[in-house]
Structure formats: structure tokens, C-alpha cells
Amino acid sequence: MKNQQLNNNSFDINAITRAMGFGLFITLAAAISLPSVAFAGEGHDHDAESVEKTKRNNVLLENTSLKTAETADDGHGHGEEAEAEEEGHALELTAEQQQLAGIEVAKLSEESFSLEAVATATLVVDRDRTMTLAPQLDVRIEQRHVVPGQEVEKGQPLLTLGGVALAQAQAEYINAAAEWSRVKRMGKSAVSASRRLQAQVDAELKRATLEAMKMTPSQISTLESNPETIGSYQLLAPIKGRVQQDLAMLGQVIAAGTALMQLTDESHLWVEAQVTPKQSENVKIGSKALVRVGDKTLEAKIIGRSHELDSVTRTEQILVSLENPGHVLHAGQFAELYLPNAVQGGVILPDAALTRGGDGDWQVFIQDEDGFEAVEVEVVERQRGMNLVRGLAAGSNVVVSGAFFLASEQAKSGFDIHNH
Numbered sequence: 462m463k464n465q466q467l468n469n470n471s472f473d474i475n476a477i478t479r480a481m482g483f484g485l486f487i488t489l490a491a492a493i494s495l496p497s498v499a500f501a502g503e504g505h506d507h508d509a510e511s512v513e514k515t516k517r518n519n520v521l522l523e524n525t526s527l528k529t530a531e532t533a534d535d536g537h538g539h540g541e542e543a544e545a546e547e548e549g550h551a552l553e554l555t556a557e558q559q560q561l562a563g564i565e566v567a568k569l570s571e572e573s574f575s576l577e578a579v580a581t582a583t584l585v586v587d588r589d590r591t592m593t594l595a596p597q598l599d600v601r602i603e604q605r606h607v608v609p610g611q612e613v614e615k616g617q618p619l620l621t622l623g624g625v626a627l628a629q630a631q632a633e634y635i636n637a638a639a640e641w642s643r644v645k646r647m648g649k650s651a652v653s654a655s656r657r658l659q660a661q662v663d664a665e666l667k668r669a670t671l672e673a674m675k676m677t678p679s680q681i682s683t684l685e686s687n688p689e690t691i692g693s694y695q696l697l698a699p700i701k702g703r704v705q706q707d708l709a710m711l712g713q714v715i716a717a718g719t720a721l722m723q724l725t726d727e728s729h730l731w732v733e734a735q736v737t738p739k740q741s742e743n744v745k746i747g748s749k750a751l752v753r754v755g756d757k758t759l760e761a762k763i764i765g766r767s768h769e770l771d772s773v774t775r776t777e778q779i780l781v782s783l784e785n786p787g788h789v790l791h792a793g794q795f796a797e798l799y800l801p802n803a804v805q806g807g808v809i810l811p812d813a814a815l816t817r818g819g820d821g822d823w824q825v826f827i828q829d830e831d832g833f834e835a836v837e838v839e840v841v842e843r844q845r846g847m848n849l850v851r852g853l854a855a856g857s858n859v860v861v862s863g864a865f866f867l868a869s870e871q872a873k874s875g876f877d878i879h880n881h
């Protein structure tokens with residue numbers, strides 16, 4: 462009985478102790494949390510998330526203010542950035558990019574042209590830069606060193622020629638040269654003046670025969686000192702050019718004066734055109750002309766006219782000199798020749814040079830030190846893929862091919878030549 466009472470007393474004490482401990486815990490927790498709630502209510506502290514959010518808002522506000530200041534305009538909707546873009550509106554391309562885009566630039570002539578003053582024409586070789594190789598004696602073709610159409614340098618072997626007539630001419634020269642050398646060493650008292658003159662003339666005549674065979678001075682000197690080389694020689698290219706009209710076949714005997722082949726420097730060509738008497742009235746030697754071959758338009762120079770009408774066509778022939786860089790054009794191609802016409806006036810440009818601007822007006826691209834810039838022009842007349850254009854200064858470098866690519870790049874950059 463006594464033990465049971467003691468146990469009951471212990472239980473009561475433990476229960477009271479546990480209750481007091483729990484109450485103390487609640488009190489302490491309340492005491493700790495109350496200051497935090499009070500301080501937060503007074504606005505003197507922020508948690509980490511609130512502080513970070515505030516910082517981000519401030520930065521965004523500052524950026525917005527800066528952008529607003531930068532894009533502030535003068536009442537016309539143009540800010541500083543817009544003005545910077547407007548100042549640098551020229552399209553800049555590297556040489557490689559221009560090549561990939563197929564951009565070609567031509568310098569405008571100071572002459573005025575017309576689509577009415579046009580004549581059909583044909584490209585021919587420049588006779589001042591063309592040489593026909595035709596030995597003046599019968600020769601046999603012993604070796605070939607080139608193929609038709611090959612580009613050769615001056616002095617490059619073309620053919621090895623031989624034959625009886627050639628050997629005889631070489632032998633006669635060796636004998637004549639030796640006799641002249643002997644007579645020159647003799648005193649004037651030992652040989653008459655007429656004999657001296659005869660020896661000299663005979664040697665020069667035989668040398669001229671070899672030169673007519675297109676033997677070089679070096680080859681002739683070698684022949685004189687080495688008579689065992691009689692009977693053949695190498696025909697060397699007298700100019701730099703392309704092998705054309707090559708008729709030589711191995712073993713073939715070619716008669717004297719027959720052309721073996723032709724060498725032509727294709728860096729320059731001539732243009733032969735037939736014009737009416739009315740068109741020829743405005744033709745002046747030395748004036749500019751435009752030659753169109755396919756999709757290419759090149760500037761040329763009038764160098765001659767026949768002053769005689771053909772009895773059948775009743776037209777006069779005009780001769781024009783044309784530079785042919787890259788040898789892209791060839792003799793025999795058909796062309797169109799545009800003659801100067803100061804009455805109508807204007808510049809002739811192909812369709813590939815013209816594009817439409819953002820407002821629908823015609824434009825071309827001019828190349829200057831800053832790059833490619835669009836310029837509005839007036840198209841007066843259009844026919845056969847060519848255009849009579851006004852509004853361009855003489856001497857401007859205008860894009861005649863690849864303008865569509867530049868117009869696309871212009872549209873991407875959003876530039877308008879009206880500055881709107």
C-alpha cells in the first residue's frame with residue numbers, strides 16, 4: 462500500500478514537470494518570434510528574395526531610362542542610333558564576297574548614248590596584236606610543241622621545221638657570212654670597194670632569207686658558229702598570245718608563204734559594225750562607244766570608219782577597239798554597238814544593274830570609298846535588255862551585275878535612301 466502511494470506521487474510529479482517544461486518551451490518560442498514580427502511590420506528589414514527583386518527592378522529601370530535617352534529624337538523619329546545607322550548606310554563587301562555574289566562594276570563614260578543609235582557588230586582579232594606565221598620557203602613539219610588554243614609566251618617553241626629548201630638557205634648564209642668576214646679583214650688596197658660591197662650585200666641577203674623564215678638573231682648566230690645544225694630549226698613565238706588557225710601536221714610539207722598558224726593577243730579585240738549613213742553622222746574618231754556581248758557591256762573606243770557605203774547593204778563600216786580583260790570575249794562573237802548621241806543623252810545600263818527601291822522607284826548601286834550605295838535614277842527607255850538611264854554623274858562606278866544581291870542586303874539592313 463505504501464509502495465503504491467509512492468508510485469502515484471512520482472507520476473504526479475513527472476506530469477507536473479512535463480507540463481511546466483512544455484509551457485516554458487511555448488513561452489520561449491513566443492518571446493523569440495515576437496521581435497521578428499514586430500520588426501518586419503515596421504519595415505526596417507527585408508528578406509533575401511525581396512532585396513534581390515528590388516535590385517533587379519532598379520537595374521531594369523536604369524536600362525530603360527538609358528535606352529529612352531539614347532533613342533530620344535529631334536521630333537522626326539530619328540535618334541542617335543538611327544543617325545549612326547544613317548551615316549554608315551553604305552554596304553561594305555570584301556573582294557571575295559563581291560566575287561561570290563557576282564558583282565561587277567563599270568565606270569560610266571562621259572559620253573551620252575541612245576538606244577536608237579545601236580548597230581549590229583562582230584568581234585574580230587586586233588590586227589595590231591595578231592601575227593600570222595608563214596615561212597617564205599617550203600618546209601616540213603618535224604615536231605609540234607603546242608596545241609590549238611594554247612596560250613604561249615614570247616620565245617616559246619611552236620614547231621620544229623626542216624626540209625631541203627631550208628637546208629640550202631642555211632648553207633648559203635654560212636658561206637656568205639664567212640666570205641664577208643674574210644673580206645672585212647683584208648685591207649682596202651687588197652680588195653676593191655665593189656668586191657667588198659658585193660660580199661656584204663650577199664651576206665645580208667642570205668640573212669634576210671633566214672629572218673623571213675622567222676629565225677631569231679640568236680638562232681642565226683648559232684647556225685653560223687655551228688654548221689652541223691643545218692637542216693632544221695625551232696619556230697619560236699614572236700609575240701605572247703593564243704594559238705589559232707593551227708594547220709600544221711607532222712610530216713607535212715608546207716609550200717612557201719602558206720600560213721602555219723596564227724598568234725593573237727586576246728587582251729584587245731576589234732569590233733566591226735555596219736551603220737547607216739544617218740548613224741555615221743555622229744561618229745567621231747576617238748569618241749567612246751558601248752559594246753554589248755551577251756550579258757556583258759564594255760566601254761570601247763572608235764578608231765576608224767570606212768567612209769564608203771557597201772553596194773548591197775548601203776551601210777558604212779565602223780571599227781572600234783575594245784579591251785578584253787580576262788579574255789572572256791572571243792573573235793567571231795556577235796555584239797551590239799551603242800554609239801554616242803548628245804541629243805537624247807543618257808547612260809546605257811543592262812537590266813542587271815537596275816533594282817527597285819523600297820518606294821518602288823528605280824535605283825542603281827554606286828561604289829565609292831565607303832562601299833556600295835543606292836542612288837535613284839530615271840529610266841527613260843527600255844528595250845532588248847538595255848536601259849537608257851539619267852541621273853548619274855559621269856565617271857561614277859556603277860554596279861552592272863549583282864545589284865539584286867546588294868538590294869537584298871539593303872532590305873535586310875532596313876536602310877531607305879529617303880532616310881525615312
